[in-house]
Amino acid sequence: MSLRGGQNSINVFPETARLLVFRLGVTYVALPAVGVHGILTQAEASAGQAVTAAGVVYPPVDLAQRLSLAADFSRIEMRTVLYSTGRSQGAISVEQVVGLMDVARKDCLPLPPQFQRDERSWFVGMMLYQDQVVLILNPAWTLGEPAGAGSTSIDPTSEVCGVHAAAIGGSC
Numbered sequence: 001m002s003l004r005g006g007q008n009s010i011n012v013f014p015e016t017a018r019l020l021v022f023r024l025g026v027t028y029v030a031l032p033a034v035g036v037h038g039i040l041t042q043a044e045a046s047a048g049q050a051v052t053a054a055g056v057v058y059p060p061v062d063l064a065q066r067l068s069l070a071a072d073f074s075r076i077e078m079r080t081v082l083y084s085t086g087r088s089q090g091a092i093s094v095e096q097v098v099g100l101m102d103v104a105r106k107d108c109l110p111l112p113p114q115f116q117r118d119e120r121s122w123f124v125g126m127m128l129y130q131d132q133v134v135l136i137l138n139p140a141w142t143l144g145e146p147a148g149a150g151s152t153s154i155d156p157t158s159e160v161c162g163v164h165a166a167a168i169g170g171s172c
Contacts, residue, residue: 016102017102019127021134022055022081022094025069028134030127031083033100035139040091045080047073047093061090061143067122071095088143088162108136121147 011064019030038053045051050069061083064071077096083089108125125136 003058015106016104019103019134019136020081021101021103021129022079023096024064024071027067027069028098028129028132029063029067030134030136031081031103031139031142035083035085036081037084037089039097039146040078040080040082042078045091047078047080049091051080051082051091053082056084056089058084058089058091058125061092063092063094063142066142083139083143085139085143085145088140088145090143092142098129101129106126106149 020033020036021028023029037056037058040051046062048062050060063069071093072095073093075095079094079097081094081097083090083092108127110125111120112124115124122138122141123135123140127134127136165171
């Protein structure tokens with residue numbers, strides 16, 4: 001998948017998960033790339049506004065606010081990620097898109113025990129990128145789907161699926 005939402009013919013091996021990594025403030029987060037339907041520049045979409053693309057309406061998702069993160073959307077690197085779980089869509093404003101990454105499943109880690117409450121439904125795991133922790137978001141929670149709509153992990157051979165991971169390497 002290209003950053004513009006087109007499909008490339010590169011095969012991803014089942015031992016890897018493809019993630020879109022982006023930054024909000026100083027926090028790095030990721031979503032399964034399978035749900036990315038496009039990435040728009042500031043000129044193409046305004047932060048906090050609904051976007052219609054290919055006949056689909058993507059309502060605004062204020063992820064920075066949901067995660068209580070300070071983000072500056074006035075910079076040139078600001079992008080709007082058009083994302084869908086198949087049930088819900090959203091236009092997610094991010095400060096900077098780091099890029100698409102193929103991550104070995106063994107490099108996906110479960111959340112540490114400090115995550116004990118609601119945040120367990122917000123994130124499906126974490127990974128390291130250039131000495132930074134990247135939190136892997138639950139797409140259903142990210143788009144505000146009701147609880148019980150399915151928690152998710154990343155499966156490169158299918159759409160986002162509902163699987164709970166508990167072991168190292170099982171988070172994506």
